[in-house]
Amino acid sequence: MLSNYLTIAYRSLLKQKLYSSINILGLxxxxxxCISMAIFVESxxxxxxxxxxxxxxxxxxxxxxxxGSPEQNFAPGSVYNAERFSAYFDEIVExxxxxxxxxxxxxxxxxFSDDGILLADSNTLDFFSLELLQGDSATALSAPxxxxxxxxxxxxxxxxxxxxxxxxxxxxxxxxxxTGVIKDLPKRTHLxxxxxxxxxxxxxxxxxxxxxxxxxxxxxxxFKLAPLTDVAALEAKIPxxxxxxxxxxxxxxxxxxLIPVTDIYLKSNLYSELKNNGDINIVYSFSIIAxxxxxxxxxxxxxxxxxxxxxxxxxxxVRKTLGAKKYSLVAQFMIEAIMLCYIALFIxxxxxxxxxxxxxSFIGKTLSFNYLDGTLLLTLLLLGLVIGVISGxxxxxxxxxxxxxxxxxxxxTQGKAxxxxxxxxxxxxxxxxxxxxxxxxxxxxxxxxxxxxxLGYDKSNTFVIRGLYTNEASSKRDALKTQLQSHPNIINxxxxxxxxxxxxxxxxxxxxxxxxxxxxxxxxxxxxxxFTGYNINIISGRSFSLDFPADKYQQPSDENPTPAFSVVVxxxxxxxxxxxxxxxxxxxxxxxxxxxxxxxxxTIVGVSTDYYFSSLKTEISxxxxxxxxxxxxxxxxxxxxxxxxxxxxxxxxxATLIPEQPISLAYLEETFEQxxxxxxxxxIVFNLFSLLAIFIACLGLFGLAxxxxxxxxxxxxxxxxxxxxxxxxxMLINKEFSKQVLIANVIAWPIAYLIMQQWLNNFxxxxxxxxxxxxxxxxxxxxxxWVTVGSLSAIAAKERPINALRYE
Numbered sequence: 053m054l055s056n057y058l059t060i061a062y063r064s065l066l067k068q069k070l071y072s073s074i075n076i077l078g079l080x081x082x083x084x085x086c087i088s089m090a091i092f093v094e095s096x097x098x099x100x101x102x103x104x105x106x107x108x109x110x111x112x113x114x115x116x117x118x119x120g121s122p123e124q125n126f127a128p129g130s131v132y133n134a135e136r137f138s139a140y141f142d143e144i145v146e147x148x149x150x151x152x153x154x155x156x157x158x159x160x161x162x163x164f165s166d167d168g169i170l171l172a173d174s175n176t177l178d179f180f181s182l183e184l185l186q187g188d189s190a191t192a193l194s195a196p197x198x199x200x201x202x203x204x205x206x207x208x209x210x211x212x213x214x215x216x217x218x219x220x221x222x223x224x225x226x227x228x229x230x231t232g233v234i235k236d237l238p239k240r241t242h243l244x245x246x247x248x249x250x251x252x253x254x255x256x257x258x259x260x261x262x263x264x265x266x267x268x269x270x271x272x273x274x275f276k277l278a279p280l281t282d283v284a285a286l287e288a289k290i291p292x293x294x295x296x297x298x299x300x301x302x303x304x305x306x307x308x309x310l311i312p313v314t315d316i317y318l319k320s321n322l323y324s325e326l327k328n329n330g331d332i333n334i335v336y337s338f339s340i341i342a343x344x345x346x347x348x349x350x351x352x353x354x355x356x357x358x359x360x361x362x363x364x365x366x367x368x369x370v371r372k373t374l375g376a377k378k379y380s381l382v383a384q385f386m387i388e389a390i391m392l393c394y395i396a397l398f399i400x401x402x403x404x405x406x407x408x409x410x411x412x413s414f415i416g417k418t419l420s421f422n423y424l425d426g427t428l429l430l431t432l433l434l435l436g437l438v439i440g441v442i443s444g445x446x447x448x449x450x451x452x453x454x455x456x457x458x459x460x461x462x463x464x465t466q467g468k469a470x471x472x473x474x475x476x477x478x479x480x481x482x483x484x485x486x487x488x489x490x491x492x493x494x495x496x497x498x499x500x501x502x503x504x505x506x507l508g509y510d511k512s513n514t515f516v517i518r519g520l521y522t523n524e525a526s527s528k529r530d531a532l533k534t535q536l537q538s539h540p541n542i543i544n545x546x547x548x549x550x551x552x553x554x555x556x557x558x559x560x561x562x563x564x565x566x567x568x569x570x571x572x573x574x575x576x577x578x579x580x581x582x583f584t585g586y587n588i589n590i591i592s593g594r595s596f597s598l599d600f601p602a603d604k605y606q607q608p609s610d611e612n613p614t615p616a617f618s619v620v621v622x623x624x625x626x627x628x629x630x631x632x633x634x635x636x637x638x639x640x641x642x643x644x645x646x647x648x649x650x651x652x653x654x655t656i657v658g659v660s661t662d663y664y665f666s667s668l669k670t671e672i673s674x675x676x677x678x679x680x681x682x683x684x685x686x687x688x689x690x691x692x693x694x695x696x697x698x699x700x701x702x703x704x705x706x707a708t709l710i711p712e713q714p715i716s717l718a719y720l721e722e723t724f725e726q727x728x729x730x731x732x733x734x735x736i737v738f739n740l741f742s743l744l745a746i747f748i749a750c751l752g753l754f755g756l757a758x759x760x761x762x763x764x765x766x767x768x769x770x771x772x773x774x775x776x777x778x779x780x781x782x783m784l785i786n787k788e789f790s791k792q793v794l795i796a797n798v799i800a801w802p803i804a805y806l807i808m809q810q811w812l813n814n815f816x817x818x819x820x821x822x823x824x825x826x827x828x829x830x831x832x833x834x835x836x837x838w839v840t841v842g843s844l845s846a847i848a849a850k851e852r853p854i855n856a857l858r859y860e
Contacts, residue, residue: 753841
């Protein structure tokens, strides 16, 4: 029996090559997208599950809210949190800290600046279940000046030698003894580890014997909680702890939460994450869109199967007359559907195999498709079966329900319920397509807005050097600037603590001169050439100048406990202090190293225009600038022409002055583009998905239009005999489908509006959601429908009337 069903299915596919090809193509594309997205989603899940007892391990996250300052969110916390939290909360079994340090690590004459060099507590190896290949995990990170390397780090510094017992030089001044080698961490982890340095090395590295009292947010702090701990109840106790054991009212500004270690990669994108994390919203959105496209492909199958039903009607009538039962006909048509689906699945697997490397390269991940894996193969086979059943169920029951007497006399009629279902499926297809068109149009407008907005500074023709905070580089900063200024094509060199496209996380406390209330305000240390180098307008007062020695920033000291210095504020800062740009010049306010720190007196000498220092996702911060070249951790070099020649000169100059540290050089416009790299990728994927959804929807519309023209063949012939033109007939049939596209717009518009409004809310500075994307999507939907349906109806209308009248 099964062999007979397969034979009939094979003959049916060959007999209707066009419809079979369209069915297979639509399903293959839908399945390929679904499989690709499943591979991507699987690669994003399961992070940090290799850590033993990971279900009980949490990291603190910090939200800082201070009046007069924008909200800031940090992954690290203060250095003393691990000890103090552990001592106070019985729920905490164990704690571990990690601090990323930007420093060189060298051996002999080779010095490298690598990511993932961390200060780590002595229990880190066991806490994170890091596999030690050489050394003793109990003592490897106990003693000062100890370092544990990953396999990659050991290979890089010592090739094939035994690294344990060897010496590395940290920051060109601290000797470290290699006490262990660990296996490279799995790829699915939020941890970025190249080398671990014992936390007891911190006093020497930071040149601060009181390093463990610094309240700055630099230490990622992890807690292992007792089993069955009520995490929400534990979080609720933290504010009282802060107020009673740190300082009164601390909880007004510091808000700590706990995030499971397995959620960090997808659900935490805060400042100072150990590495760039993923985004759970991307996983959700791509998964939903892929599922919708697969559903559209299934809808196509239903539409095309019912569209060709009239060609199978006599077959059904004859078989029923000869005694075939309904269940046997249903089984036959279901087997045909499943057979077709498996053909599409085979093609989809080939498409995935061919396109996966390009997709993986595009998203910057390593993706693999091992279809010989037993579990994966079984999943794919079940997927084909499920999609075949879903796609083929309605056509199978629809076809098997034909009445033999009627179909043998040629009286195949369609019920209202079936017609409504098919029209509803077309409405669904076009609703999805319209939503995707709106999404891509709005995303394109927002990204163009972000790139073309007046930033308030000039980012063109600018190189930036990072890493000037190291001992090796900071001592040569002035010499580097002088040497670079000697090049005829370099027109400005300026040092600053951070450069535009970065994040302003350095803040000083101050006393508002109008309200006398303490507030925090972001601060940027610059030199005297910063404003001219970036062409930032000073709209009131003046910029910094070496002609005014009092401009230079000074810290409180025993000799000068209340120093005075000048600041340049932006318009937002002037407004935050209660002044207009013109009123602010000459005004003074008190600056505090902390809420209860030593006071300094700042005098406003100038007000700059507001400029977009960071992404448009963040609000322009009230900022004051200090003339403090000692904090020039980065250097910006503006040139006029010959970018390649200038780059070579910068690299040569650096190699001459600071040979022990590799240069970190970037082009500012490229760094600016990287801020929107994720949105760019989303936009490209949405574009691709939109095109595929429209293409598959057109296939479905083609199927329904084919069904309609077949059903109305005799009517078309009669109308032509009575004088109707081809145009009249095309408009008649297009009118029917135009109603469905109109209904799709009515459904899609509010959904698209809500989705894109939510997406735009991620940007502080954004385009308005106008009517244009919706009108454009509607016009495209109508044009696509008219072209698809019109071409088919025109072909039918051009047939000779006599052929149409003989159709039945």
